[in-house]
Amino acid sequence: MAEDQAQQDRTEQATPKRREDARKKGDVPRSRELTMTGVMLSGATSILLLAAPMGGTLIDAFSQALVIERTAIFDANLLPIAFADTAGTIFIGLLPLAVILLAAVFLSAVLIGGWSFSPQAVAFKLERISPAKGIKRVFSANSLNELLKALAKFSIVALIAIAWLWYSVDELAGLGREPVDSGIAHALKICGLSLLVISSGLLLIAAFDVPFQLWQYQKKLRMTRQQVKEEFKDTEGRPEVKSRIRALQLQIAARRMMEELPTADVVITNPTHFAVALKYDDALMGAPRVIAKGKDLIAARIREVAAEHNVPLFSAPSLARILYRSTEIGDEIPAKLYTAVAQILAYIYQLRETLRPGQKPPEPPLPDINEDEF
Secondary structure: OHHHHHHHHOOEOOOHHHHHHHHHOOOOOOOHHHHHHHHHHHHHHHHHHOHHHHHHHHHHHHHHHHOOOHHHOOOOOHHHHHHHHHHHHHHHHHHHHHHHHHHHHHHHHOOOOOOOOOHHHHOOOHHHHOHHHHHHHHOOHHHHHHHHHHHHHHHHHHHHHHHHHHHOHHHHHHHHHOOHHHHHHHHHHHHHHHHHHHHHOHHHHHHHHHHHHHHHHHHHHOEOHHHHHHHHHHHHOOHHHHHHHHHHHHHHHHHHHHHHHHHOOEEEEOOOOEEEEEEOOOOOOOOOEEEEEEEOHHHHHHHHHHHHOOOOEEEOHHHHHHHHHHOOOOOEOOHHHHHHHHHHHHHHHHHHHOOOOOOOOOOOOOOOOOHHHO
């Protein structure tokens, strides 16, 4: 009852991560009926195509096994040698058929689930030998499905086999009147054709089983909404962890920013809410660069550090707001602000020169900036 309720709660489709995890465990969709059908049809077709060479191989094997030289009849070593030769001849003759059947097993198995090999799938699990689990599997819906498929296969194959044998009874009876060489080849062709006709009935079972296995696999991988949320947290990072990491990053960035602030040429302020520190080196930079910026409490700290290291403060509210919004630390200022910032830097450089006794300080510039353009 609890499992039925849990299955009903699984309303979400499986995520790519869940599918990948299932594949790593060797859990992929498979259809036994498709594999069996592919092997049977491949074997039947191979027997039809290889009837002549296989018939010749069997004749050679029988000749080696049944013909004994008069002089060697009492040789104690003859039997093992003869057996080895006959077995080798039969093995070589049947090798192409064995290779085709082996290839059919692998290709049919990977048609709907793809290739997958997982050590976890073959690892020992105690639940596999648990009597309780075994009884539960016997009386499960999957076991009922397998029973119904087995009965359907038996019925279909039996009906086709009876009809085909009834149709071929005269041809089968005529094999006894044929020469050995042609009779063996003819018998192989009849076997291959009979197997092909009877196996074709399995196509009907496979046509129903493949969609059912795919549907059942998708149903088994379904997730609850809580599982989707937990997976998202594990994949993208839990919000509290991401928040902590972000806070640490901001602390590191702020510490590095304050360490570089004493090298600034000017700090442009709002004058209280925003502060942006600029630095310009014509030998290394194409334009002035933002080395620190902040708002409210951080802006106040920038002004304090600037005052401690004699970095000039320049009040330009519009320019400070624009620089704060349009740049990041390490960026060069926008081209539209070149003129305004150049005027301020020129004023700062002139101000440093006029610190000498007897010189009159220059008039501060009034940058003409339209905030609507940014």
